[in-house]
Amino acid sequence: KLLARLEGRSSLKNLEPYLFAEEGSPVHGDVIEFHGPEGTGKTEMLYHLIARCIIPKSGGGLEVEVMFIDTDYHFDMLRLVTILESRLAQRTEEMIKQCLGRLFLVNCNSSTQLLLTLYSLENMFCTHPSLCLLILDSLSAFYWIDRSNGGESLNLQEMNLKKCANFLEKLVREHHLVLFATTQTLMQKSTNSAESFFPLKLQHETDTDYRPYLCKSWQQMVTHRIFFSKQCSPGNSKGFTVISCHLKRNHVVKRSFNVAECGVQF
Amino acid sequence: MGMPCPLCRGWLRDLGLFGPRRRASARRDRPSRRRPGTTSQPGQLRGQARSSATSPLPSPPQVSSPLPAPWGSVLGVARDMVVLRAGLCPGLSEEMIQLLRANGIRTVVDFVSSDLEDVAQKCSLSYKALVAVRRVLLAQFSAFPANGADLYEELKSSTAILPTGSPSLDQLLDSGLYTGEMTELMGAPGSGKTQVCMGIVASVSLGLKQHVLFLDSTGGFTASRLYQMLRAQAQAEEEQLEALQRIQVVRVFNIYEMLSALQELRDRLSQQVVSSTGPLKMVVIDSVSAVIYPLLGGKQSEGLAIMMQLARELKTLAREFSLAVVVTNQVTRDSSTGALKPALGRSWSFVPSTRVLLEIKEAAWEKATMQRVASLAKSPRQPTGIQVELDIGYGDVQKPNPATPPQGL
Numbered sequence: 001k002l003l004a005r006l007e008g009r010s011s012l013k014n015l016e017p018y019l020f021a022e023e024g025s026p027v028h029g030d031v032i033e034f035h036g037p038e039g040t041g042k043t044e045m046l047y048h049l050i051a052r053c054i055i056p057k058s059g060g061g062l063e064v065e066v067m068f069i070d071t072d073y074h075f076d077m078l079r080l081v082t083i084l085e086s087r088l089a090q091r092t093e094e095m096i097k098q099c100l101g102r103l104f105l106v107n108c109n110s111s112t113q114l115l116l117t118l119y120s121l122e123n124m125f126c127t128h129p130s131l132c133l134l135i136l137d138s139l140s141a142f143y144w145i146d147r148s149n150g151g152e153s154l155n156l157q158e159m160n161l162k163k164c165a166n167f168l169e170k171l172v173r174e175h176h177l178v179l180f181a182t183t184q185t186l187m188q189k190s191t192n193s194a195e196s197f198f199p200l201k202l203q204h205e206t207d208t209d210y211r212p213y214l215c216k217s218w219q220q221m222v223t224h225r226i227f228f229s230k231q232c233s234p235g236n237s238k239g240f241t242v243i244s245c246h247l248k249r250n251h252v253v254k255r256s257f258n259v260a261e262c263g264v265q266f
Numbered sequence: 267m268g269m270p271c272p273l274c275r276g277w278l279r280d281l282g283l284f285g286p287r288r289r290a291s292a293r294r295d296r297p298s299r300r301r302p303g304t305t306s307q308p309g310q311l312r313g314q315a316r317s318s319a320t321s322p323l324p325s326p327p328q329v330s331s332p333l334p335a336p337w338g339s340v341l342g343v344a345r346d347m348v349v350l351r352a353g354l355c356p357g358l359s360e361e362m363i364q365l366l367r368a369n370g371i372r373t374v375v376d377f378v379s380s381d382l383e384d385v386a387q388k389c390s391l392s393y394k395a396l397v398a399v400r401r402v403l404l405a406q407f408s409a410f411p412a413n414g415a416d417l418y419e420e421l422k423s424s425t426a427i428l429p430t431g432s433p434s435l436d437q438l439l440d441s442g443l444y445t446g447e448m449t450e451l452m453g454a455p456g457s458g459k460t461q462v463c464m465g466i467v468a469s470v471s472l473g474l475k476q477h478v479l480f481l482d483s484t485g486g487f488t489a490s491r492l493y494q495m496l497r498a499q500a501q502a503e504e505e506q507l508e509a510l511q512r513i514q515v516v517r518v519f520n521i522y523e524m525l526s527a528l529q530e531l532r533d534r535l536s537q538q539v540v541s542s543t544g545p546l547k548m549v550v551i552d553s554v555s556a557v558i559y560p561l562l563g564g565k566q567s568e569g570l571a572i573m574m575q576l577a578r579e580l581k582t583l584a585r586e587f588s589l590a591v592v593v594t595n596q597v598t599r600d601s602s603t604g605a606l607k608p609a610l611g612r613s614w615s616f617v618p619s620t621r622v623l624l625e626i627k628e629a630a631w632e633k634a635t636m637q638r639v640a641s642l643a644k645s646p647r648q649p650t651g652i653q654v655e656l657d658i659g660y661g662d663v664q665k666p667n668p669a670t671p672p673q674g675l
Contacts, residue, residue, distance in 0.1 A: 038615045039644050054414075067411070073581040076447075076619070076646045077414070077421050096418070103414030107585075109578070112348075112375060116408040119378050124411065141574075144613060148571030163379070186613050259649075 010064055012132060012178050015052055018266040019045075019226060021246040021253040028132070028176035031169070031221050035210060036228030037185040041240040041259055043074055045228070046135055048264035049180065051083050053133055054102040059088050065102045065131040067121065071114060071141035075105060086262035104131075111142040111160035118167050125175040134172070138182040139164075140214060158215040165218040187211050223247055231256060348374045348407065355402040357395060365389040374403055421446070424588045428476070428548060431469025431499075434654035435462070438622060438642050443590040445547065447646075448581055448617065452595040452608045453624035458638045459594040460486040461658040462624065463550050466592065468495040472509040476547035480515045481527055483556040487515055521557045521572060528579055535587045546589060551580075553594040555609050562611070570613055577617040593618065608643075620645050627655065 013024050026032060034042045050068065055061025068075060084099055085091050106121070108114040125131055142160070150157025172179050188211070210227060212219055227243040238256035245252045257266045349372055352360040369388050371377050378400060386393040429442040436442050443449055443466070453459050464487065467478050480487060492513070496506045518524040535546065558576070561569030584591045596609035606623060608615055621644035627637040641653040 037612065039650075043646075072578070072616070073585050074619075077418055078425070078444075079646050081418065082647070097415040100414035100418050104411045105414060105417055106409045106411040108409050109582070113407065113409060115375060116378060116404060120404040120408040121411065144567050144570040144574045147567040163375070167379075184613075184616050188612075 010062065010130065010132060012053075012062065012064070015062065015178075016049060018255050018257070019242065019244055020224065021244045021251040022249070025224065025246070026178045028178060029172055030223045031172060031179045031181070032224040032226060033222045034180065034182040034226050034228060035185065040228035040230055041257070041264070042182045042228050043076075043137065044259050044264055045242075045257075046137060046180065046182070047080050047083050049133070050080060050103060050135070051087055051263060054099045055084070055087060056099070059090075061099075063102070063130075064133060065104070065128055066133045066135060067104045067106070067124070067131055068135045068137070069106050069108060069114070069117070070137055071108050072138060073107065074137055082261065083263040102130075111146050111164065114142070115160060115164050115167065118164060118171065122171060125171065125177070132177055134168075134177050134179045136168075136179065136181040138184055139218070140183045140186060143186060143213070162215045162217045165215060165221060169217075169221045183214060185211070187213055350374060350377060355399065355406055357399045357402065362389075362391060362395075362399075365391060374407055378404060426547065426588065426590075428470055428474060428590050430466045431473060432462075432465065432656060434656060435622075435640060438640055438648075438652055438654050439620065440645070440648050443548070443592065444619075445588045445590045446585050447619040448584055448591040448593060449620040449622070450593050450595055450608065450618035450644075451622050451624060452597050452606075452643070454597055454606075454626075457624040457626055458636075458656075458658045459624055460484070460552055461491075462638075462640075462656070463552050463592060463594060464492050465495060465658065467513055467548070467550055468492060468499065468509070470548055471512045472496055472499050472505065474547070475508075475512070477512045477545060478514070478548045478550065479531060479546060480513060481518050481524060481549070481551045482515060483518050483524065483551070484553055485517070486552060487517075489515075518557065521561060521576070524551075524557050525576065525579070528576075528583065532579075532583060535583075546587070548590045548592065549580075549583065551591070551593045553596070555594075555596045558610055558614075570611075573610065573614060577614065581617070597623070618644065624656075 012026055012028075015026060017023065017025075020026065034045065036042055046068075050066050051061070053062050053064050053066050055063070057063045080103075081096060081100075084096055088095055088099070104124070106117055108117050139161070146160055147157045150159070168179060168181075171177060210225075223246070225245045225247060227245075229241050229243075231239055231241050238258045240259065241254065241256050243252060243254050255266065257264050259265070348354070350358065350363055350366065352358060352363055354374075366372075366377065366385070366389060369385065371380060371385065382393060382396045382400065385391070386396055424445070426445045427442040428445065429436050430439065439449070451459050451462060463480075467480055470476050471478050493506070493510070496509050500506055500509070516527045518527055531546075531549070554576070558569075558573050561572055563569070580591050580593070583589055595614075597606045598609045599606060606625075608621065621642075623641045623643050625639045625641070627635075627639050636658045638656045638658055639653055640656050642648060642650050644650060
C-alpha cells in the first residue's frame with residue numbers, strides 16, 4: 001500500500017497552467033480554493049479540469065481519475081458530456097463512457113454525512129492509485145444549517161467543518177492528492193474590518209470581494225486561493241476573471257476566460 | 267426584529283401536526299429508492315433517529331428571534347447526529363455501547379474517527395468486532411460513490427425535457443424545462459410570473475399528459491384562468507377535464523405548510539403507489555419568497571438555515587425523482603440604478619440552476635398589453651443575456667405575431 005502511494009500518483013503539473021500564479025502547479029498536497037459569487041464560472045472551471053483529467057493521453061488529457069463530492073446537487077452530467085464531446089476527436093459513445101469511467105461522484109446531504117463519507121472514501125484512495133484529484137463542490141453548502149444547529153457556541157457550529165477540513169488535510173497528505181474546493185461568497189464584505197472574525201491580512205484579500213467565514217482549520221490548509229468574478233471592464237472582451245494567489249509566496253496573477261460550448265477557454 | 271405573533275401561534279398549532287406525524291413516519295420502515303450517488307438521509311426533515319437528550323425542550327419563545335427554539339425538529343439534523351444505540355447495526359450490542367460510552371464515544375462520528383486499536387485496549391473489546399462495526403456503520407451512514415459512466419446511463423433514461431408550451435420560452439430554456447433541476451422565474455409584481463407558471467402547468471398537463479403539483483403561497487392561482495388557458499389549447503371537454511385532474515393545487519401560506527406538503531409529496535413518491543395521481547413530473551412553487559421573507563432579517567441564522575433546508579429538499583426531490591422544479595421569486599436592486607437581482611439574498615442565488623427574468627416591455631406601460639420580455643439570467647448550458655418576447659394574454663402563453671428574433675449577447 002505504501003509503495004502504491006509513493007509511486008502511483010501521476011503529475012498534475014499540466015492541468016491548467018493559466019489558473020496558477022506559479023509554474024509547475026499544482027503539485028501533490030496542494031489545496032486550492034475557488035471562491036466567488038454565483039454565476040462566475042466556478043463550476044464551469046471544475047468541468048474544464050475534470051475534462052482535462054479524464055480524457056485519455058491520446059486525446060490530449062492526463063488520463064487520471066477524479067473523485068467529485070457534490071454537496072448541493074449542482075453537478076450537471078449532461079453539461080460535462082457536451083464539453084467532452086466537443087473536446088474529443090472521437091465522439092463515440094464508447095469513448096465518452098470510457099472517459100466517464102474515470103470519474104466518481106458522491107452526493108452528501110449534511111456536514112456529518114460529508115465527514116463520514118470522507119472516512120469511507122479513504123479506502124478508495126488506497127485501491128485506486130490513479131485517483132489523484134479530489135473535488136469538493138461546495139464546502140460552504142452546509143454553512144447556515146451548521147450555524148443554526150450549533151446553537152450559541154461558535155465552536156459547535158464549526159465542529160463538523162473543522163473535522164472535515166482536518167480529515168481532508170490528512171487524506172491529501174497521505175495519498176498525495178490535489179484538492180479543489182469551491183466556497184461561495186455568502187456574505188458581503190464588511191466595510192469595517194474590525195467586525196469580522198478573521199481580519200484580512202494579505203493584499204489580494206482586501207482587493208477582492210473576499211470575506212472569510214469558514215473555520216480557521218480550513219483557511220490554514222489552503223495553498224492557493226482563486227477568486228472568480230464577472231468581467232466588468234469594457235476593454236476586455238472575455239466574460240470572466242480569475243485572480244489566482246499562491247498564498248505561501250504571496251504571488252498574485254490575474255487572468256480572463258470565456259465560457260463557450262466546449263467549456264472554459266483562456 | 268420582533269417575533270410575528272401569528273407565526274408563533276401557527277407554530278404552536280402545528281406542533282400537534284408535526285409531532286405525531288413525525289414520529290409515525292420515523293416508525294414506518296419505508297423502503298426508500300436508493301440510487302447510486304444519493305442516499306436517503308436519516309433525520310433530514312423527518313426527525314428520525316434523534317436523541318431526545320440533545321434536542322432542547324420547547325422553551326418560551328424569545329422576543330429577539332422570530333423562530334421558537336426547537337427548530338432542530340424541522341431542520342431534522344441534531345447536533346450529535348445519530349447517537350450510538352443497541353441494534354443500530356448488527357454487532358452493536360448494549361454492553362458494547364456501555365463500554366464505549368464509558369470511554370467518551372457516544373456518536374457514530376466519535377466511533378468512526380477514533381483509533382480502533384486504542385479503543386479495543388481501553389474498552390477491552392475485540393478489535394475485529396470493532397472493525398466490523400465500523401465498516402457497517404460507514405456503509406449505513408455515508409454516501410456511496412457512483413461511477414460516471416453508470417450515472418450517465420441512468421440520467422440518459424430518466425432525464426426529460428418538458429416543453430413549456432411557449433416556443434420562445436423554450437428557446438430561452440434550451441428546448442424546455444429539464445427534469446432534475448430547479449428553474450427560477452423572477453420578476454417584479456405584475457410582471458406575469460403566475461401567468462407564465464399557469465401557462466406552463468396547462469401545457470404540461472394537456473400537451474404532455476403529465477401530472478403537476480402546484481404549491482400556491484400567494485393566493486394568485488385561479489382555477490377559472492387555468493380553465494381559460496386549457497380551453498384555448500384543447501377543444502374537447504374531456505381532454506380539458508382530464509388535464510384539470512392531472513393538476514394538483516395545494517395552498518400553503520407559511521414555511522411549515524410548504525415543508526409539510528413537500529414531505530407528503532416525498533412520501534407519496536417513495537412508495538411508488540400506482541394511483542390515479544400517476545407519475546409526477548413537475549412541481550411549481552409560486553412563490554418561494556412569500557414564505558421565506560418572514561423568516562429572514564435580524565441577526566439570527568435560523569431563517570437562513572430553514573431557507574437552505576428548503577432549497578436542499580427541493581433539489582433532492584428534483585434529482586431523486588426526476589422532477590422539474592419551477593419556483594418564482596421577487597426581484598430587488600442594489601441601488602436605485604443597479605441591475606435587477608433575485609430576492610432572498612446571496613445564499614439563495616446559488617440554488618437554482620436556471621434563472622429567467624420577466625419584465626414588462628417598456629412600450630407596454632401606456633397600452634397595458636400582455637407583452638412581456640423574458641431574459642436569461644443564469645443557465646448551465648446557454649450564454650446569459652438572451653431575450654425573448656412573450657405574450658401572456660388571453661390565450662395560452664405564446665409567441666406574439668409577427669415573430670420577433672431573440673437578441674443575443
